[in-house]
Amino acid sequence: MDILSSALVLHVIIGLVGIIASYAVLMGLLKRAPSLAFLKYTSFTAFASYMLSWLIGGYYYVIYYGAAVKPTIKEGAYPWAHTLLMESKEHIFLFLPFLSFIIFLVIALLGREILEKRDLKNSLAALAGVVVAIGTFIALAGIVISGAAGQ
Amino acid sequence: MEKQIFQNTKQGISKAQIVNSFAASAIAAIGVIVLLVIAGELYKPLKSFLANAFVHHWIGKGVLAFFTFAGLGIALVFFDSSGENTQTKILLSFLVWVAVLGTVSIIVFFAYEAFFAQH
Amino acid sequence: MDWETLLIVTHIIGTTLGVGGATFAEVFYLKAIRDGVVSPVEGDFLKTTYAIMRTGLVLLVLSGFGFLLLYRLNGAEALLLNGALWAKLTIVLVLVANAVMIQIRKMPMWLATSLSLTSWYAALVLGAWRGIPYSFLEILIGYVVAVFAVAYILETIKKAYVKK
Numbered sequence: 297m298d299i300l301s302s303a304l305v306l307h308v309i310i311g312l313v314g315i316i317a318s319y320a321v322l323m324g325l326l327k328r329a330p331s332l333a334f335l336k337y338t339s340f341t342a343f344a345s346y347m348l349s350w351l352i353g354g355y356y357y358v359i360y361y362g363a364a365v366k367p368t369i370k371e372g373a374y375p376w377a378h379t380l381l382m383e384s385k386e387h388i389f390l391f392l393p394f395l396s397f398i399i400f401l402v403i404a405l406l407g408r409e410i411l412e413k414r415d416l417k418n419s420l421a422a423l424a425g426v427v428v429a430i431g432t433f434i435a436l437a438g439i440v441i442s443g444a445a446g447q
Numbered sequence: 448m449e450k451q452i453f454q455n456t457k458q459g460i461s462k463a464q465i466v467n468s469f470a471a472s473a474i475a476a477i478g479v480i481v482l483l484v485i486a487g488e489l490y491k492p493l494k495s496f497l498a499n500a501f502v503h504h505w506i507g508k509g510v511l512a513f514f515t516f517a518g519l520g521i522a523l524v525f526f527d528s529s530g531e532n533t534q535t536k537i538l539l540s541f542l543v544w545v546a547v548l549g550t551v552s553i554i555v556f557f558a559y560e561a562f563f564a565q566h
Numbered sequence: 567m568d569w570e571t572l573l574i575v576t577h578i579i580g581t582t583l584g585v586g587g588a589t590f591a592e593v594f595y596l597k598a599i600r601d602g603v604v605s606p607v608e609g610d611f612l613k614t615t616y617a618i619m620r621t622g623l624v625l626l627v628l629s630g631f632g633f634l635l636l637y638r639l640n641g642a643e644a645l646l647l648n649g650a651l652w653a654k655l656t657i658v659l660v661l662v663a664n665a666v667m668i669q670i671r672k673m674p675m676w677l678a679t680s681l682s683l684t685s686w687y688a689a690l691v692l693g694a695w696r697g698i699p700y701s702f703l704e705i706l707i708g709y710v711v712a713v714f715a716v717a718y719i720l721e722t723i724k725k726a727y728v729k730k
Binding site (some may be wrong): 318350354357358361375379380383386387388390391394395398401402403406413415418419420423433439 | 463469502505
Binding site (some may be wrong): 297301304305309310312316322323326327336425432435436440441442443444445446447 | 590624625627628631634635637639641642643644645646647655659662665666669718
């Protein structure tokens with residue numbers, strides 16, 4: 297497998313691990329008695345995954361996508377896969393490292409308060425839910441973009 | 448009395464203060480991303496400037512958002528003393544709404560650009 | 567073992583754990599509520615079953631995306647826009663959302679249990695059925711009908727089985 301294919305594979309799998317970890321954070325926070333150790337571990341995994349996926353995906357995007365994939369999609373049957381989905385995906389993705397870092401920071405520094413104060417826990421759960429929703433949108437958009445590249 | 452860290456500062460910095468500062472800077476970073484994305488498409492010299500200065504416009508947006516987040520976050524930790532947990536809840540709720548509205552704004556903007564805009 | 571075989575094996579294990587977990591979750595749930603009280607042992611059985619289902623879901627999603635990458639790298643990108651694939655993705659999303667709704671108690675149990683059971687069996691059928699002749703919309707309409715049919719069957723069983 298060449299370096300670009302490896303970058304694509306790693307970007308997708310690590311990004312997916314990030315979404316799964318964020319989902320685990322969400323489900324953990326929704327429990328009546330969340331485990332602080334589990335929340336710390338999963339929220340850090342989510343943050344680290346988004347950072348890695350950002351770097352690897354960024355490499356693939358800057359080096360290869362713009363020159364080789366984008367023109368194919370724009371001339372193909374579904375040009376909106378780039379003009380709408382890719383343009384949205386690449387920019388909305390930039391939210392994830394910041395949002396996931398905040399979730400990790402709150403859990404790492406205010407873990408005890410989260411367990412005691414329900415409204416704080418609910419606000420953090422809402423944030424984790426937004427991260428899962430954004431991550432899912434990005435993953436699904438990626439499938440359409442890849443599909444459109446072959447049309 | 449909440450546990451204080453960084454005791455070398457005048458009043459100490461609470462953990463909530465650190466969280467609040469970075470939550471506020473995350474709101475600003477997302478605002479910067481949305482602003483740069485939309486302004487860059489409507490005013491092409493801005494996009495070209497980002498591309499020239501940072502190799503690629505997307506890298507430029509990421510780098511500027513990162514420096515907004517880190518710079519403002521650190522500055523607020525030391526200059527803003529509002530380290531109350533009630534503020535954390537409000538800031539997190541605000542961050543949720545900013546992230547949702549930012550996401551919707553970007554999608555709607557590119558949907559308009561893709562299907563309706565005259566270029 | 568090549569990548570494709572590894573993905574097939576992982577996908578089958580994930581689906582098996584999910585379908586088996588969903589089936590036993592339903593059986594244990596019915597047994598647990600029969601006397602009107604969920605005992606600690608029954609609760610523990612249910613928790614373990616849900617953990618197995620979640621493990622199955624993670625394996626299913628990871629191996630599923632592995633297949634999508636394989637299509638992309640082998641030049642079979644057209645398969646990524648296949649209606650049956652998107653129906654399966656939608657059903658997996660329903661499973662994920664259903665788990666959240668159950669956790670925040672915003673979903674009536676009759677619908678939640680039916681959604682879980684039907685979604686897992688639907689994922690199994692869609693994964694095993696090669697060359698499905700139906701569109702995305704047709705599959706989803708069939709799925710929605712199945713959800714309500716299964717809900718009706720489960721409620722009928724519950725009425726007959728659970729002590730008054």
